[in-house]
Structure formats: structure tokens, C-alpha cells
Amino acid sequence: xxxxxxxxxxxxxxxxxxxxxxxxxxxxxxxxxxxxxxxxxxxxxxxxxxxxxxxxxxxxxxxxxxxxxxxxxxxxxxxxxxxxxxxxxxxxxxxxxxxxxxxxxxxxxxxxxxxxxxxxxxxxxxxxxxxxxxxxxxxxxxxxxxxxxxxxxxxxxxxxxxxxxxxxxxxxxxxxxxxxxxxxxxxxxxxxxxxxxxxxxxxxxxxxxxxxxxxxxx
Amino acid sequence: xxxxxxxxxxxxxxxxxxxxxxxxxxxxxxxxxxxxxxxxxxxxxxxxxxxxxxxxxxxxxxxxxxxxxxxxxxxxxxxxxxxxxxxxxxxxxxxxxxxxxxxxxxxxxxxxxxxxxxxxxxxxxxxxxxxxxxxxxxxxxxxxxxxxxxxxxxxxxxxxxxxxxxxxxxxxxxxxxxxxxxxxxxxxxxxxxxxxxxxxxxxxxxxxxxxxxxxxxx
Numbered sequence: 389x390x391x392x393x394x395x396x397x398x399x400x401x402x403x404x405x406x407x408x409x410x411x412x413x414x415x416x417x418x419x420x421x422x423x424x425x426x427x428x429x430x431x432x433x434x435x436x437x438x439x440x441x442x443x444x445x446x447x448x449x450x451x452x453x454x455x456x457x458x459x460x461x462x463x464x465x466x467x468x469x470x471x472x473x474x475x476x477x478x479x480x481x482x483x484x485x486x487x488x489x490x491x492x493x494x495x496x497x498x499x500x501x502x503x504x505x506x507x508x509x510x511x512x513x514x515x516x517x518x519x520x521x522x523x524x525x526x527x528x529x530x531x532x533x534x535x536x537x538x539x540x541x542x543x544x545x546x547x548x549x550x551x552x553x554x555x556x557x558x559x560x561x562x563x564x565x566x567x568x569x570x571x572x573x574x575x576x577x578x579x580x581x582x583x584x585x586x587x588x589x590x591x592x593x594x595x596x597x598x599x600x601x602x603x604x605x606x
Numbered sequence: 607x608x609x610x611x612x613x614x615x616x617x618x619x620x621x622x623x624x625x626x627x628x629x630x631x632x633x634x635x636x637x638x639x640x641x642x643x644x645x646x647x648x649x650x651x652x653x654x655x656x657x658x659x660x661x662x663x664x665x666x667x668x669x670x671x672x673x674x675x676x677x678x679x680x681x682x683x684x685x686x687x688x689x690x691x692x693x694x695x696x697x698x699x700x701x702x703x704x705x706x707x708x709x710x711x712x713x714x715x716x717x718x719x720x721x722x723x724x725x726x727x728x729x730x731x732x733x734x735x736x737x738x739x740x741x742x743x744x745x746x747x748x749x750x751x752x753x754x755x756x757x758x759x760x761x762x763x764x765x766x767x768x769x770x771x772x773x774x775x776x777x778x779x780x781x782x783x784x785x786x787x788x789x790x791x792x793x794x795x796x797x798x799x800x801x802x803x804x805x806x807x808x809x810x811x812x813x814x815x816x817x818x819x820x821x822x823x824x
Contacts, residue, residue, distance in 0.1 A: 406816055410809040414768045414792040421769065436793050474815030475808075492710035502808045503815070543814070550632045551639065567818050569810070574632040575654050585814040590693075590720045591628040592787070592805045596761070597692030597721070598624055599801040600785050 405446045411436060412446070413469040419462050428459030475503045480541045481569075483509035484556050485548035486516050486526045489571055489589075493547060494522040506545070508535045512552075529559065536563040547571045623664045629654060630664070631687040637680050646677030693721045698759045699787075701727035702774050703766030704734050704744045707789055707807075711765060712740040724763070726753045730770075747777065754781040765789045 415436060419427055429447070433440035447460075450472040454460040470476045483490050486509045493499065494506060509526045511517055516526050527535060535541065544560035546553060546568055553572040560568055567583035570576055573590045633654060637645055647665070651658035665678075668690040672678040688694045701708050704727045711717065712724060727744045729735055734744050745753060753759065762778035764771060764786055771790040778786055785801035788794055791808045 401816055403813060406813045407806070407809050410791045410806065410812050411793050414790070418769045418792075437795060438793075473812040474818075475812070477815075479815065479818075488713065488715045492714045495706065495713075496710045497706045498808065499811070502811050504811060542818070551636045567814050569814060572632070573628045574636075575629050575656075577655060583814055583817040585810050585817070587805070587807060587810045588625070588628065589805060590716065591625045592803050593717070593720050593722060594628050594691040594693070595621060595624045596785050596787060596801055596803040597695075597697065598619055599803070600692075600697075600760070 401449055405449060408438065408442075408446050409450070409469060409473055411438075412443070413466065413473065413475075416460075416462050416466045416469065420466050424462050426455075426459045427462055427465070429454065431459070475501075477503050478505045479503050479543055480539055481506045481543035481545055482532070482535060482539075482541045482560075482565075483524070483545045483547060484532075484560060485546065485552075486511040486521055487513070487547070487549075490545070490547035491521050493545065493571070494524060504543070507539045507541060510535070529556075532559060533563045536565060542566040543569060545569045545571065546576070550574045619667055623667060626656065626660075626664050627668070627687060627691055629656075630661070631684065631691065631693075634678075634680050634684045634687065638684050642680050644673075644677045645680055645683070647672065649677070693719075695721050696723045697721050697761055698757055699724045699761035699763055700750070700753060700757075700759045700778075700783075701742070701763045701765060702750075702778060703764065703770075704729040704739055705731070705765070705767075708763070708765035709739050711763065711789070712742060722761070725757045725759060728753070747774075750777055751781045754783060760784040761787060763787045763789065764794070768792045 412432065415432065416427065429440045429443045432443050450468055452460065452465060452468045481504055483494055483506055486494065490509065494509060499506065506524060509521065509524050510529045510532055511526050512529055517528050519526055542565060544565040546557060548556045550572050553574050554576050557568055557576040557578060561578055561582055568578060570584060570586045571589065573588050576584065578584050630650065633650065634645065647658045647661045650661050668686050670678065670683060670686045699722055701712055701724055704712065708727065712727060717724065724742060727739065727742050728747045728750055729744050730747055735746050737744055760783060762783040764775060766774045768790055771792050772794050775786055775794040775796060779796055779800055785803065786796060788802060788804045789807065791806050794802065796802050
């Protein structure tokens with residue numbers, strides 16, 4: 389076998405690469421389900437409209453080699469990407485804020501498929517505490533520390549109202565969380581050792597509206 | 607009154623500016639609910655950890671002027687930002703794919719508050735077609751054109767499985783949609799005049815896992 393697949397100890401990857409790797413994964417998963425066995429970087433390049441040298445460079449980070457004139461073995465590439473991206477592991481998370489968006493995310497089984505295992509949720513509202521959403525029971529905020537410790541949680545998902553965002557982020561950090569996935573439209577500050585990932589759904593809306601030129605017609 | 611607020615006809619805004627404006631909005635909305643009347647760009651800069659000259663530059667796009675030594679009037683700034691970002695208008699949208707993620711988004715009332723009015727949904731599954739999710743009834747894909755025309759829809763939200771993404775995007779474009787909000791982890795191609803906004807939730811997860819160094823310990 390001419391093919392290697394090892395996860396090399398890697399430094400921080402460039403974020404653009406990290407954002408492209410899931411595209412490649414989605415693409416090769418599709419090829420795999422279509423029964424395709426091999427794919428060249430040229431074909432990936434054509435189908436995804438990404439430069440082929442860029443693809444070779446991106447894939448060099450996961451240290452998988454294609455065969456000359458045949459390309460990458462689809463099944464191996466899919467497995468290697470999924471593994472490298474952390475999607476085949478389980479990452480325990482807590483949902484902070486189980487209102488509209490939080491509850492919606494709790495019911496998205498896609499997150500589970502991508503390795504995110506939401507094992508607990510907290511909310512301040514008496515209407516929500518004690519109820520079940522999807523597979524989890526919503527707890528009171530004062531149970532946060534105990535939940536994080538007992539359930540070995542290291543990711544906090546922030547889906548609280550803007551005005552509570554920083555305070556709840558502080559509590560998550562204080563409880564021992566190592567990463568915060570921030571869905572609020574605001575910017576929060578965390579100690580340098582805590583990972584922060586912003587998914588500001590609503591700011592993407594603003595970009596879309598602007599590109600649509602809607603603001604011109606108001 | 608020393609203050610101006612007009613929406614000037616503007617060219618394409620830089621995307622980083624467009625992504626920061628919602629932060630400012632979230633921030634001033636919070637100040638407003640706290641009863642604060644004026645805010646200086648220095649204070650915004652301190653509280654949001656953004657350079658104050660950057661803030662002044664960003665806000666220059668919405669053509670709102672602060673008063674010397676007092677700063678911006680909070681209520682006017684909030685209103686101007688909300689207006690400028692298109693959040694105070696109604697934008698009709700259709701949910702293409704009402705499975706896990708699509709159904710979750712349909713139940714997020716936050717989108718409504720940010721001007722996105724999801725008025726219809728389509729799905730291929732017989733289990734889903736004809737049911738109601740949130741406020742909408744799920745229709746069959748062959749009703750797409752008629753729905754878009756009748757309900758004056760110009761935004762398509764793409765939350766279908768990866769393997770269907772491009773085909774459904776093509777159908778949305780064909781039905782007369784002007785913008786696609788792509789939640790699938792794949793890249794889709796659209797004609798140049800169609801706006802495409804990618805919100806790849808799962809690729810954000812990959813970035814977070816990587817930053818957590820989880821891939822090193824596998």
C-alpha cells in the first residue's frame with residue numbers, strides 16, 4: 389500500500405484551511421456514498437472551485453498521500469478528514485441558555501454527528517428548568533460547576549440573551565470550561581487559555597441583507 | 607440638534623465592518639436597556655476591545671455623527687444601526703429542508719427579531735410534508751416556484767443534506783430567489799447575481815476542536 393494516514397502532531401492550523409477541510413469532507417463523503425473509489429486533487433478542485441495547489445497544501449496538514457495518477461482513496465480520505473477534524477470523537481458540552489436558539493440547537497442531531505455531545509443545559513427561567521429538551525434535562529445555573537465536573541464537560545455553548553452573555557461566559561470559565569462556542573451577537577472576553585469560537589448567525593444575516601442591497605431601498 | 611441620521615446610498619461595505627456593526631448594535635441595545643443616554647467611541651472601544659479609530663470608521667458608513675465631548679446618542683445609534691443592517695425590515699424567506707437543523711431554525715424566534723420572516727418550508731420527506739413546524743406548513747418541493755411567487759420570497763435557506771445541496775440551490779435560483787443562506791457544510795455554486803452567505807456551523811466546530819488541541823490527543 390502506497391498510502392499513509394497518520395495524524396501528525398500539528399501546530400495551530402491556519403483558520404482558512406480549517407474551514408476548507410470540512411468542505412472536502414462533505415465532498416468526499418458524497419463521493420463515497422456514490423461508490424467512487426479514487427479522487428484526484430484536480431477533480432476536487434474542479435468540483436469545489438478551489439485551486440488544486442491549495443487543496444494539496446490543505447491536505448498536506450493531515451498527512452495523507454494520494455497515489456500517482458490515481459489520486460486519493462476516497463474512503464481513507466473521508467476517514468482521515470473526519471478523524472483529523474475531531475468529528476469522530478465525543479466532545480462533551482453544556483448548553484448555557486435553553487431559550488429559542490439554545491433549544492433549537494439541542495434538537496439538531498447534526499451536532500451529534502459532528503462529535504458534539506451536549507450532555508447538559510442550564511437556564512435561569514423557571515418555565516424551562518426541570519423540563520426536558522431533546523435528550524437533556526435543563527438545570528439551574530447554580531448547578532453549573534457540579535455538572536461540568538461530574539459530566540466531564542469542556543465546551544460551553546453560549547445561547548443566552550446579549551445582556552447576560554459576558555456574565556454567563558465568566559461563570560462557564562469559572563466552572564472549568566476550556567472552550568466557548570458563542571452564538572450571541574455580542575463579543576465576549578475570556579482568559580487567553582480559553583478557546584472562543586463565534587458563530588454569529590445574525591451578523592451573517594446583516595451581511596446577506598447588505599449584499600442584497602436591501603438597505604438601499606429602505 | 608447637532609446630529610444627523612440618514613442612510614446614504616452606499617456601495618458594498620467591507621465584510622469585516624458588516625460583521626462588527628451587529629456587535630455595536632448588541633452593545634448599544636444593552637446600554638439603552640440600562641438607561642444610558644450617550645456613549646463615546648472611546649467607551650465602545652474599551653468595552654468591546656476594538657480600536658476606537660476602527661469604530662469611528664465603521665460608524666462613518668452609517669453616517670451618524672456624535673456630539674463633541676458627549677458622543678453618540680444611544681437611542682438614535684441603536685435605531686440607525688438596526689435600520690442600516692436591515693433588521694427593522696421584513697425579508698421573506700423559505701426553508702429548504704425541514705429536517706433536524708431546518709426545523710430547529712424554524713423554531714428560533716431570534717431570526718424574526720432580526721428581520722427574517724420565514725413564510726414557507728419545503729421538504730422531500732413524506733413524514734414532514736403537510737406538518738406544521740412553528741408557524742409554517744411544510745410543502746412539497748414541486749410547490750417551490752408557486753410559493754416563491756405568491757409569498758414574494760427572495761431568500762432561500764438551505765438546510766438539506768449535503769448530497770442534495772447543489773440541486774436544491776439550483777431549484778431555488780430557478781424559482782427566482784435572490785439570496786441563499788447556506789447552512790450545509792458544502793460549497794455551492796450560484797450565478798453571480800445571486801447572493802450566497804455561508805454559515806457552516808459544523809466547520810466552526812472543527813475550528814474549535816482544533817484550537818482545543820483535541821486532535822493532538824486522539
